[in-house]
Amino acid sequence: MSQKSPEFLKVLIAASEAEPFIKIGGLGDVAGSLPAALVDYFKEHPDLPHLDIRLVIPFHGKIQSSRFHLEKIASFPVHAAKSDIPANVSFCSDLPYPTYLISGEPLPVDGAVYDSNPIIDGKKFAFFSLATLEFCRLQEWIPDILHANDWHTALLPYLIRQRDEYKSLFENTRTILAVHNLPFMGGGTQAGLTEMGIQSSTDFRLPKWARHMPLPMGLASSDRIIAVSPGYAREILTPEFGCGLDGFLFTRTERITGILNGLDMKIWNPARDAYLVSTFTKLSLNSRSKNKEEILARLGLEYDPRTPLIIMISRIDQQKGIDYALKALRNLTERKFQVIILGVGDPVLEDACKTMEEDYPDRVRFLQRFDQALSHQLYGSGDMILIPSRYEPCGLTQMIAMRYGCVPVARNTGGLSDTIVDSTPESGQTGFLFSDATPESCEDAIERSLNAYINQTTWLQIQKNGMKVDFSWKNSAARYAHEYLALLNLSQD
Known part of the structure; x- marks a missing residue:
């Protein structure tokens, strides 16, 4: 009572x-x-x-x-x-x-x-x-x-x-x-x-x-x-x-x-983010491409609006699934995409990220550091963010990414399951989920996102769906x- x-x-x-x-x-x-x-x-x-x-x-x-x-x-x-x-x-x-x-x-x-x-x-x-x-x-x-x-x-x-x-x-x-x-x-x-x-x-x-x-x-x-x-x-x-x-x-x-x-909606606000070359809202997503163009030029990668940029902003360790995510990306190198990885952690996995960049110098960059400004810029530039966590109690990465129009491709676990909708663009889809912590399951979700990116009208709807969600x-x-x-x-x- x-x-x-x-x-x-x-x-x-x-x-x-x-x-x-x-x-x-x-x-x-x-x-x-x-x-x-x-x-x-x-x-x-x-x-x-x-x-x-x-x-x-x-x-x-x-x-x-x-x-x-x-x-x-x-x-x-x-x-x-x-x-x-x-x-x-x-x-x-x-x-x-x-x-x-x-x-x-x-x-x-x-x-x-x-x-x-x-x-x-x-x-x-x-x-x-x-x-x-x-x-x-x-x-x-x-x-x-x-x-x-x-x-x-x-x-x-x-x-x-x-x-x-x-x-x-x-x-x-x-x-x-x-x-x-x-x-x-x-x-x-x-x-x-x-x-x-x-x-x-x-x-x-x-x-x-x-x-x-x-x-x-x-x-x-x-x-x-x-x-x-x-x-x-x-x-x-x-x-x-x-x-x-x-x-x-x-x-x-x-x-x-x-x-x-x-999420701190003042710190993470693409409309007012001082770290971005070009600020934007869900009504001005066309301005977002300037951020991608600038960061790719800075890192020595070619800009092509038809080539999706996959980012990873993460602690580099087993819990975050970096090991099998790299294998999934390698299995998909016949597809057209670029990858930027930002983070530090396990030296063995850091070496694997370095090797990935060495093997694919025209499409992969590994930035071995914690960099607040760069993380903001990557959220405002990436087309997809890969979050392959073996477990994720809550996670803010996917919330920030969606607020910045960066579509999450994530493991269906913990807080990722609670915050990402994997359905159809018309029914509120905000990202792509996969069930198993394996290269094959991850690869399938990445491929689905790459296919969706081809249709920019569909992709724009997924981006806007994510940007509408209130994570405050x-x-x-x-x-x-x-x-x-x-x-x-x-x-x-």
């Missing part, structure tokens, strides 16, 4: 990274964009409680402090196994919601955001989680919703349900654990957790091997598990994608849902708001 909404709804989002402070991967986009989107959503719905949303992240040494107005507001001890560790909290007032950055000895100023040593990261994020809870206690600000993200903050829901000193304090707090990438569970961190005085889970539902890993510990304790797409929420319940936790997760099916990440954070914020209120048994009428 629903109850009357309170005057305030207190939400704390905890993450290991967040724009504009620090971004390593997609989590940084989410943690930086979702709070602001929620602020806007609640303002637009005056019938809802007043939202008091706050963000807390580690004060990583890589954060450029001079870019922000930061004020140290608290210092206190965090109790570890053998001694207390001082923690400091800095407050940032630059954003439309309060942001706190926690520092201390486990977060050295010269340390990486994510260390290659899992024990170091285990201690770092265990310290951060304990300090976050102590700060809430010190401020006498106890959230109604505690929204954690991935293994780095998954200890938060675990600690408030397992630690005696937190059980009563957070008794009325409801917890959400967002799963951005299930395989990354915090394996190898146990020694770091032990050093911080955190014991393994005794939950019999978890496999024994998972009881000392932060993500499974959090999954067993959270009131709600939110995967970053509906498709991924279904996939993690299967042996193929469940990473050995599918049996456990099946026992929590009623608590699992999926919400797509949103507004839709995602509405879903999260519903989950918050539902967890507190509040109505949203």
Whole structure:
């Protein structure tokens, strides 16, 4: 039964990274964009409680402090196994919601955001989680919703349900654990957790091997598990994608849902993108060809409007399917197309990309780097973008590509399945999907896209269909708001 909404709804989002402070991967986009989107959503719905949303992240040494107005507001001890560790909290007032950055000895100023040593990261994020809870206690600000993200903050829901000193304090707090990438569970961190005085889970539902890993510990304790797409929420319940936790997760099916990440529509806007030679909208797609012509000339490739340009903007690794995608492209070299690959990653696969360029110097370029400007330019130039991921929890690449009129050719998995429509141009087709992570399946989808490109009227319709889709954070914020209120048994009428 629903109850009357309170005057305030207190939400704390905890993450290991967040724009504009620090971004390593997609989590940084989410943690930086979702709070602001929620602020806007609640303002637009005056019938809802007043939202008091706050963000807390580690004060990583890589954060450029001079870019922000930061004020140290608290210092206190965090109790570890053998001694207390001082923690400091800095407050940032630059954003439309309060942001706190926690520092201390486990977060050295010269340390990486994510260390290659899992024990170091285990201690770092265990310290951060304990300090976050102590700060809430010190401020006498106890959230109604505690929204954690991935293994780095998954200890938060675990600690408030397992630690005696937190059980009563957070008794009325409801917890959400967002799963951005299930395989990354915090394996190898146990020694770091032990050093911080955190014991393994005794939950019999978890496999024994998972009881000392932060993500499974959090999954067993959270009131709600939110995967970053509906498709991924279904996939993690299967042996193929469940990473050995599918049996456990099946026992929590009623608590699992999926919400797509949103896209920053201001940053990714082809009508105003300063990186493009020629900006455009879905009503002026003819202007788009100037971008393709310029980038091909810059890279020493011949421009022919009849030759489609296939782009790949990706981390170069097995998960992203680069290995079999290259084989598929090689199998199709009798067809007319060009390829530009942008990214870094696995040295073996990077060498395979280099070999591809060496074997086909008149049609392939491999740009071995991360380049923000170039990624914008490729989205605004490519005719198709190949996304052959073996699994893809959500993915922003396909959303950006569609917004820029670049048609995705992608594996039918996770968030790719949720965002790409493979039907007919007349019924809303936005891209081409393939089922299996094999060269043959990928090859078939690429060939279908090449055939469709021949008919430019058809192709234009597919492009426009994709550009019409609203991938903004507004839709995602509405879903999260519903989950918050539902967890507190509040109505949203």
